[in-house]
Amino acid sequence: MSQAIKEKSFYREAFEAAARAGEPEWLARARVAALERFEGLGFPTTREEDWKYTNVAPLARSEFRPAAGPAGPLDAGEAERFVYEEARRSRLVFVGGRFRPELSALDALPGGVVALDLAEAARGGHAGLVREKLEARAQAPAFESLNAALTAGGALVLVPDGARVEAPLQLLFLSAQDGSASFPRVLVAAGRDSRLDIIESYAAAGEVSYLTNAFVEVFVGDGARVTHYKVQDEGERAFHVASTRADVGRDASYDLTTVTLGARLSRHDIEVRLGREGGECHVDGLYIVGDGQHADTHSVIDHLVPRGTSRQNYKGILDGKSRAVFNGRVFVHRDAQQTDAVQSNKNLLLSGEARVDTKPQLEIFADDVKCAHGATVGQLEEEELFYLLSRGLHPDLARNLLTYGFAEEIVEKIKFDSIRAQLDGAILNRLRARLEV
Amino acid sequence: MLEIRNLRAAVEGKEILRGIDLKVNRGETHAIMGPNGSGKSTLAKILAGHPAYEVTAGEVLFEGRNLLELAPDERARGGVFLAFQYPVEVPGVSNAQFLRLAYNEKRKHLGEEELDPLEFKDLLAERARVVEMDAGLMSRSVNEGFSGGEKKRNEILQMAVLEPKLAVLDETDSGLDIDALRVVADGVNKLRTPDNAVVLVTHYQRLLNYIVPDFVHVLYRGRIVRSGGKELALELEAKGYDWIREEAGRQSAISA
Numbered sequence: 046m047s048q049a050i051k052e053k054s055f056y057r058e059a060f061e062a063a064a065r066a067g068e069p070e071w072l073a074r075a076r077v078a079a080l081e082r083f084e085g086l087g088f089p090t091t092r093e094e095d096w097k098y099t100n101v102a103p104l105a106r107s108e109f110r111p112a113a114g115p116a117g118p119l120d121a122g123e124a125e126r127f128v129y130e131e132a133r134r135s136r137l138v139f140v141g142g143r144f145r146p147e148l149s150a151l152d153a154l155p156g157g158v159v160a161l162d163l164a165e166a167a168r169g170g171h172a173g174l175v176r177e178k179l180e181a182r183a184q185a186p187a188f189e190s191l192n193a194a195l196t197a198g199g200a201l202v203l204v205p206d207g208a209r210v211e212a213p214l215q216l217l218f219l220s221a222q223d224g225s226a227s228f229p230r231v232l233v234a235a236g237r238d239s240r241l242d243i244i245e246s247y248a249a250a251g252e253v254s255y256l257t258n259a260f261v262e263v264f265v266g267d268g269a270r271v272t273h274y275k276v277q278d279e280g281e282r283a284f285h286v287a288s289t290r291a292d293v294g295r296d297a298s299y300d301l302t303t304v305t306l307g308a309r310l311s312r313h314d315i316e317v318r319l320g321r322e323g324g325e326c327h328v329d330g331l332y333i334v335g336d337g338q339h340a341d342t343h344s345v346i347d348h349l350v351p352r353g354t355s356r357q358n359y360k361g362i363l364d365g366k367s368r369a370v371f372n373g374r375v376f377v378h379r380d381a382q383q384t385d386a387v388q389s390n391k392n393l394l395l396s397g398e399a400r401v402d403t404k405p406q407l408e409i410f411a412d413d414v415k416c417a418h419g420a421t422v423g424q425l426e427e428e429e430l431f432y433l434l435s436r437g438l439h440p441d442l443a444r445n446l447l448t449y450g451f452a453e454e455i456v457e458k459i460k461f462d463s464i465r466a467q468l469d470g471a472i473l474n475r476l477r478a479r480l481e482v
Numbered sequence: 483m484l485e486i487r488n489l490r491a492a493v494e495g496k497e498i499l500r501g502i503d504l505k506v507n508r509g510e511t512h513a514i515m516g517p518n519g520s521g522k523s524t525l526a527k528i529l530a531g532h533p534a535y536e537v538t539a540g541e542v543l544f545e546g547r548n549l550l551e552l553a554p555d556e557r558a559r560g561g562v563f564l565a566f567q568y569p570v571e572v573p574g575v576s577n578a579q580f581l582r583l584a585y586n587e588k589r590k591h592l593g594e595e596e597l598d599p600l601e602f603k604d605l606l607a608e609r610a611r612v613v614e615m616d617a618g619l620m621s622r623s624v625n626e627g628f629s630g631g632e633k634k635r636n637e638i639l640q641m642a643v644l645e646p647k648l649a650v651l652d653e654t655d656s657g658l659d660i661d662a663l664r665v666v667a668d669g670v671n672k673l674r675t676p677d678n679a680v681v682l683v684t685h686y687q688r689l690l691n692y693i694v695p696d697f698v699h700v701l702y703r704g705r706i707v708r709s710g711g712k713e714l715a716l717e718l719e720a721k722g723y724d725w726i727r728e729e730a731g732r733q734s735a736i737s738a
Contacts, residue, residue, distance in 0.1 A: 427533070432570035435530050436584040436640060437558035437591070446583065450574030450623070457574075 055108050056083065060194055063111060071176055072167050078183065079193035086187040098370045098402050099312055099341040104284045109226035109256040111195055112141025119221045119250050124148045127248045129463040132215035137162070137200050139218045140250075142227030142257075144198045153212035159203035160214060163230055166201040175201060178232050178262065188286045188312075192228045192260040199230035199259075202243070206236035206266070213242035213274075213461060220257060220283065221250040231261040237294075238268040244464065245273065248307070249280030259287040267294040267321065272302075274464060278471070279307035281338075288314040295321035302459060305332035305340050306471050315344035319353035319381075328357045331455040333471060334399075336365030343372045346388075348381035348411075355385075360455050361392040362448060362472070363399035370402045377409040377416065384411060388418040393425065393451050448472070483508045483679050484529075484549075484648055489540035490704075491528050497538070498524040500704035506648070509676040513690055513715060514683045516701035517723040522683045523567060525701070526652040529681075530564035531557050544648065558584075559591040563646030565637035567653040572624035577636065580624050581606060581643050588644055609642040613669040631662035638669040645673070650681045655689035667692030687719035702730050 060080050065073070088105045089096040119140050128136055134153035137160055138145050144162035151160055159171070167175045185193060200216050218229050235241045247257055257279060265271045271291075279285045285308040293299045305311060317326045332340045346355045361369045371390045392401045403420040425447045433443035452472055459465050484506040491499040498521045506512050516522050528535050529542065531554035542549040549557060572580065578599075585605075586596040597605065606620060613635040625633050634654055641649050651670065655663055670693050674680060682693060690698070690712065698715045700708040702723075707730050708714065718726070 428570050429572050431532060431554060432566070432572065433580070433584075434554040435558055435564055435566075436580070436644065437555055437587040438584055439555055439587065440553075442583065442587070443555070446575055446580070447572070450572055453574030453623075 056080070056191065056195070059111050063195070063197070067168060069167060069172060069176075072179070075179055076194050079185070079190045082183075082185065083187055083190040083194055086190065089187055095343060095372075098368070099310070099339065101284075101286075101310070101312075104256060104286075104310065107224075107254070107256070107284070109224055109284075111197065112143065112220070112222050112225035112227050112255075119145075119148075119219060121148055123250050124217070124219060127217055127219060127246065127250075129213070129215055129244055129246075129461060131461050131463060132213050132244060135160075135212040136215040136217060139198060139216070139227070139229060141220060141222055141225055142197045142199070142218070142229050154210060154214065155208060157205045157208060158210055159201065161201055162198050163196075163201045163232065164198040171201060171203070174203075174234075175232065188258055189260050189288055192230060192258050195226070196228040196230040196260075200232070202231070202233040202241075204235045204239040204241050204269075207238050208236065209240040210242070213244050215244040215246060218245075218247045218257065218259065219250050220248075220253060220255045220280070222255065223253040224255065225253075226256040226258065229257070229259040229261075231259070233262070233271070234264040235266050235269040235271050237266040239266060240270050242272045242460075243274070244276065244461070246276040246278065247285060248278050249283060251280075252282070253280055254282040255280070256284045257287070259285075261287070261289045263289070263291040263299065265291060265293045265297045265299045268296050269294060270298045270300070272300045272460070274459065274461070275301070275303045275313075276464060276467070277303070277305045277307055277311060277313070278467075279311070281307065281309060283308045285311040287312070288316075290316045290318075291326070292318050292320060293324035293326055296323035297321070298325045300327040301329070302327075302455070303330040303342070304464070304468060305330065305334070305342070308340075309337060310339045312341040313343070315342070316347070317345070317355070318347045318349060319355065320347075320349045322350050323352045324350075325354040326356070328355070329455055329458065330359040331452055331468070332359075332361045332369055333452070334361070334363055334367040334369060336367060339368045341370035343370075344374065346373075346375045346386070348375070348377045348384045348386065350380060351382045351384070353381060353384050355387070357388040358455065359390045360452060361390070361401060362395065362452060363392065363401060364395040366396070366398040368400045371420070372404045372406075373418075374406045374408065375416065375418070377407070377411050377414050379410040381411045382413045384414040384416065386414070386416045390420040391451075392420075392422045393448060394422065395424075395448065445473070483545060484681075485543040487541050487543075489525075489528070489542060490538045491524060492536050492538050493524065493534055498535075498704055499528070501540070502701075502704070502706060504699065504706065506679050506681060508647070508679055510697065511674065511680045511682065511693065511695045513695040513698045514681060514701055515685065515687075515698060515715060515718060517726075518685065520701045521704045522685075522701050523652055526564055526567075526650045526681075526683050529557075529562060529650050530554060555587075558644075559588055561647030563641055563644055563649045565634075565641060565649065565651040565654050567656065569625050569633040569637055571626045573626055575624050576621055577624050578603070578606060578620040581640065584640070585643050606643065610639060612642045612672050613638045614665050615639050630657040631659070634658055634662070634666055635669070638666055638673075642669065642673055646678065648679050648681070649673070650683065652683045653685065654682070655684055655686060663689065664692060687715045690715045700726055702726050
């Protein structure tokens with residue numbers, strides 16, 4: 046049997062084995078359609094342009110089984126250490142892709158805000174909306190299709206018009222079972238002129254090998270402002286494949302910051318659509334990878350209408366034998382006059398064995414636009430290093446300080462102290478050094 | 483404190499210094515003057531240990547030790563300080579953080595307790611007054627977006643924090659207007675003690691109106707061609723560098 050056929054029958058078996066009692070008929074149909082689509086596409090291969098540098102064959106061969114539920118091997122105390130201080134009373138916790146109400150807390154959210162398990166929402170009062178959104182993505186690529194077929198839950202977040210959510214809402218996805226796969230699915234809709242901060246975070250409880258295949262969609266209403274942090278701190282034996290898609294309303298703003306620290310192989314696809322006039326997005330990211338890690342970011346920013354603004358700033362620090370891929374496309378469609386788009390990707394290589402493939406791309410079909418892009422790959426600046434040495438800093442400290450400074454441009458924009466602290470810790474840990482900052 | 487003997491140095495294979503001899507004692511201020519391209523900045527960078535410059539002959543003793551054997555950071559911890567002609571911007575590293583790390587490196591070297599951020603804040607506020615430095619510049623990234631004058635003040639602030647035994651100021655006056663020059667010069671004067679020494683590298687006599695040197699040396703084509711007291715600087719100011727060139731030309735004609 047060929048590998049491709051094996052993969053397909055493996056996931057069909059997993060699909061058929063899953064118990065989904067009480068699910069509405071439309072959802073069951075959508076799952077079957079998604080599974081068939083996945084079977085038709087198969088896992089992507091390096092022959093496909095979008096997957097040229099990222100080989101998911103080891104992931105496909107691993108045959109991760111959808112995590113067993115509903116209870117997992119995790120207790121509240123263990124889950125607690127992955128919760129950000131600012132989100133202690135505004136968090137939805139998932140283990141193995143399944144909602145865990147006893148680990149969650151929502152009392153800091155104002156009345157009218159909906160934050161609940163998507164699996165629950167599909168059965169209950171929000172079924173109409175959930176159905177509309179889930180069915181809209183019938184033509185999804187392979188991993189999104191696999192997610193649609195096998196998801197066992199995720200979050201539905203609805204913010205009413207004009208509502209201001211002060212506390213950040215954390216969506217925490219934990220994996221705790223060796224050989225398991227989870228398929229989180231998230232829908233966020235922020236109403237007109239509302240304000241929302243989301244922290245989407247991934248981590249492992251214990252030394253486990255697993256797959257996370259997540260799909261997150263964010264709808265930013267007219268005049269709304271959504272700030273979205275994605276912190277990927279998966280276990281070192283994990284595979285992480287995720288898609289983030291956002292639709293930005295008129296004069297609305299979507300600010301995404303991604304932090305990539307964990308997983309042996311990670312892939313993040315981002316698509317932001319500026320489909321209403323005056324929409325604005327910031328898409329920033331920091332990836333810090335070491336020996337044996339591979340991190341791939343593919344992003345598309347689509348300027349469909351006039352007066353849109355996009356800013357993208359991605360930075361990478363690579364150590365040991367590691368690899369990163371950045372592919373950023375900015376499309377400025379014919380009607381998107383007065384677009385203002387800037388894209389940048391900078392990489393710092395701390396070892397001779399690290400490798401980066403970066404490809405920022407601008408595709409412009411309008412004539413009255415302001416666009417710029419650039420990418421760099423390099424080592425620490427010699428003059429900066431000498432300057433620090435000339436003030437008496439030991440070489441290790443000087444290098445660490447410069448590396449820290451390289452990341453700081455992204456870190457300092459993060460408005461939650463506990464995420465910044467986590468990042469500082471991760472950077473310092475990566476540098477294997479003590480640096481009081 | 484500092485003794486340079488027959489120092490020769492090259493950058494990218496080109497000989498810049500062609501036999502420098504200079505002795506600086508504690509408590510002294512020396513000015514090194516000379517036309518552009520004479521090797522003044524090269525000498526300053528070699529003392530700090532810049533890796534782009536290759537010493538091809540001679541020796542430099544600092545407090546009796548061979549300075550050239552020490553790495554740049556060891557020289558700094560040992561008390562050698564270079565105020566850069568073009569201070570380097572270090573994005574993402576705050577000025578206060580940088581200064582504290584440098585200060586604590588020195589404390590550790592001397593076997594003293596490190597200061598925590600709060601303790602250091604007080605010390606920094608006190609030292610910042612020496613150069614009338616705006617407190618807002620402490621939380622900004624090192625030199626990033628600083629004006630030319632602010633960068634030079636920041637160099638002298640670092641000197642004030644690190645209290646070096648030997649401070650080499652490389653064209654610290656360049657790019658400063660008269661008010662900024664006065665502030666920077668006052669700062670340096672406040673930091674002069676009978677125990678430390680200052681070497682000023684400058685093209686113009688102007689700075690020496692404010693920081694009065696004990697000795698003036700004229701560097702030309704990689705050699706010190708003339709040494710004297712502070713009146714030598716005034717002579718240079720009045721006559722320009724041409725007579726030095728002519729004199730040096732005559733000397734080389736005689737020796738040839």
